[in-house]
Amino acid sequence: MQKIILSYCRVSTSEQSTDGAGLENQKHVNNQAIERFQKSDNFRRLDDIVEVGSAYKGNNLSTIIENAKAGLYPKGSVIVMFDQTRFSRTDFFGSLSKMKELLDTGVKLHYSSSNETLTSEMLGDFGGFIATAAKAEAANKESKSRSERTLASYANKIAKGEVVAVGALPNWIKKVYDTSGNKPKIVGFEIMPDRKEVIEVIFDKYIQGEGATAITAWLNKNVEPWPEFDHRRKDKTNRVWRESYVTKILVNPAVIGERIFNIGRDNESRRSDYYPPVVSKEKWYLAQEVRKNRPKGTTGGYKHPLNIFSGLCFCGYCGSKCGIQNFNTGRRSAIRCTAYAKNEVSGDICPGGSAPVRFLERVIIEFCKDKINFDAIFKPSVTDMTALNVEVNSLENQVTTLLSKLTKIEDLYLDEEISKGRYIERKNEFENSLAVAKVQLDAVKREIDANTHVQTTDEIEFAKLLKMQKDNSIPDDIRMKLRDLLPRFVERITIYRYGDWLSPAKFNQMKQNLKGDSNAKKIIEHLELRTGKSRAVIIYGLKFKSGYFRAIWFDTKAETWISKSDNEGILHKQMN
Template identity: 25%
Template structure:
């Protein structure tokens, strides 16, 4: 007997606000999708996989940033079969943009081979295909009418919202407190519909302390480090601690002296509307203190984009040897020249962590050893001058890309075998659930849930690996002698155009990430070490701070090629995570051991 698999169906659910979940909308859409799939012998997939909750379709965000866009891309790359059904409660869930824009989106989905099913105003079900929309003029006209109606309804609602906010701004100027989201040091208490009462909360003393420190001449960076050392929570919950910008935003915020600036959001950008309203909030500091904090210049910091020359060419590659925190770019003024240094961010920002000592939790600094400063311009110069691999031929780079591609292919093959086994075991459990006694079902369901979770995790890993393979292949195809690092260096040094220099340095940073695994900075030894090609080669440089005239250094070089068979593959290297830390892996330990032995041999 031939087993004919059912056609898959996917339910697309969209709600403009999360509040709609509390109503009947979500349940209604899910029940209809399940009933339709059952009546038409379709295999309904995860009903919440393509749900855009709190995503508006008026500006098309569900296509550009939402799950609808993800669905289309998965159909395009073949992950979702083009023969699938897409179930939508109503066409206005798909798009509320202008009729022609909505039609373009609708055509894009149908042209991929997807069958779209939508319910009408009175509950009737309409089935759309690329063939039907082209051959049935009535269906095309009714579709356009529906799209026009959805767009006009959204436009009407938008106008109502704009008028409501304009009314709130007008009331605010008459003294009515309408803002329900004041600064974090103020608590809003509702006293009537749309009206609030404000009072300073327990964060106000912290804000006052920050202003006093700034008025005393303490820089924003130093204030942030002191707050981190005290373990002080940020005003807006964050695990990243305090930064220069965190303090600067408080100091420059005129809400601290009671002002309120009404805003309006236009195309995702907040635009100030009218003059600030004085005496709106309870002031947390006096006008005098606020002014004294503003007048003191903080010349040790420059904000904005990374300059006109992409200052840190080593961005994403550097870490502290002692705590694995990322290295932080620091600018210090000396005479008329601005010197830049790399410092351990964990030590410089005085970050702390909790440890348990004999059952007692204690707060200790993340890094006490990473105190040295490494002059950035010399670090960049020495690395570019001495790392010979930056001039490698395309032949070597292609060999490296081939090795990476082979490793990914092997990982995909292993994971595919594992996934097939998991699917078989999951199917066997499903069969048992259908045939076993009721007493056995709870245990089987628990096992099935666990197996399903393993299978989904394996599928996610396979998706990631497949993406990595596509990226590696793209890089392999893009190999070009003109993109060599030393060629780009010559070009940016010769160019007088800031835009060209910036672009070349950005491309160089990307190319360096392909060659360099990591650069580790040792404050105790006063050295920094560049590790390349999966740990096969290392360059160790001294920390030179003060020079007069041109200078050249000869780094200590360790060639680990003969140890390649004993070392982990290139794909075992851990890149910097979100916290900016690089774990100490076996490769790094091996490199450090080799450098120590070589130094001892040289000394003897």
């Protein structure tokens, strides 16, 4: 098998390709070294491996090492890189370990800047090992020093509120330049007005109940796709809007002007009002609320009447989820236990059966129109902003303390006061705690922001929809809104298709428990009535997020229902 040779280059940013040991410089020096090797031996050159990314990560050569261990590179093959710092983004012990993994496969490592070639034999020799370890440590310190200098400058600019023009911009934003000097300078950003209009339409349609699929179809019919959408397509004439892009727009905080800077694992930074916003925060947070409550997999396209109960309905007998059954024969949609339909539960536990969706829709609409019930299910919940602010302060202090501990543990390790094993153990412990604290801090800050910019209008919106409902038939545009509203106040709907049905297993168990009871005969006669399937009654258990709960008995023949309407236990009957 012919030996291979390849060039590995890495820089932290694309701008470094023209500065010092940047990408072009590395390529040039590596190519010269490869030419020398090819003159002295028969190598097959593979495509260059080039990485451009954030500094000081530690997984730069994983692919090469795995390929070598898998035998894809024959013994005597050569990996050419500029210098030791390309290999030393982890601590020097880790660097030596990775280096040994590679060299043990019989592959050689060549540094083009110093014309030095490493082999497994060199690490086997004590003197060679010490020399290599010293170089690895020096390279690691140099690499870390470069990284820290870059990150410090980067973080300093962010802290001062300066424009950090690195990374890709949102494609509705363009840079603003100051051209008064010799070299144009980026001084800010501005919105492309036509694209702002499109993004606002996307959010408006989503909030009104449409899904990404429906919005994408509307865009392709009414809006010319943006030119950059064809950059990966072979056929440049066939630009289209894609659902994936619409979905990304809906969750991208850049639309409200926020930018997230990943300036190191322990120093992620969020900047509000960095970009000019294209939608209001009120609209943004409302869309996020809709997204959170909307059933997974909902696309917005539908063949049958839209199911407004996805994820809310459960079988009262076996506890399994209930699905919506649609028919192509003109019959109306029905709710049924999915576990029974798939033969996952026996008839002794669950009787199965399906109930028309319109019955549950009728109950929901009529029940919530009652003033007493309406006030109960929308029991107001006032957010304690003071408590949230206290929590933010506590989490920020926790983050600061953990960062300090990380610095101290690293100093102890570098001063050789603790072992490498202890250092790694404590470092991982602190970093894991730090990651959790940062996630919690971000969540609390967003909750504060959301409560600051969005007023809850669920009650008003729902009341409007109920008022629009007529003749027990809900138009699809209202259905879409109800689909997003229901999960905001309904936690669970439990359905007993055949009323208070008693399974054979439970019936026999209850008979056994009644042995010796003087009233056993009378009780058993009553229980026997419950063993038959009552098609005339469906029981719905409505559990609301406010803590309010009501059981409703629905008469399928008369299409009437009975339930407690308030906490006094008064029965309320809503007639046809």
